[in-house]
Amino acid sequence: MLSETDRQFFKPFWRRVVATLTCAVWASIEWLYDEPMWAGFAALLTIYCVWNFFYRFEEDDADEDNSPQ
Template identity: 45%
Template structure:
């Protein structure tokens, strides 16, 4: 991720909002029988989780 992206996603609520939005969208596609879009958006959701939670390192304020 670029530095400006890391600054935008520092607050936890933004990371949660983006990931939950993608999960909701994926659920909507699966419930409506849109398998291709369900797979695509599920992949985006997994990428959001991986990037924004699993490997994300919040910036530390210098002491």
């Protein structure tokens, strides 16, 4: 569960993508160097990022609604 501060920080889509890809690359490197404990940890962190940043993330439509009335 993300706090309001976390939600504001990760509101730009590119930040969520970079954070998720960083975890995925970390997991890949750990698997490559035969470190299964750290690879598993990074893989779980990647899954957590995907779940919170893409599946459950709610963007505020009220902030983006700048249409004239």
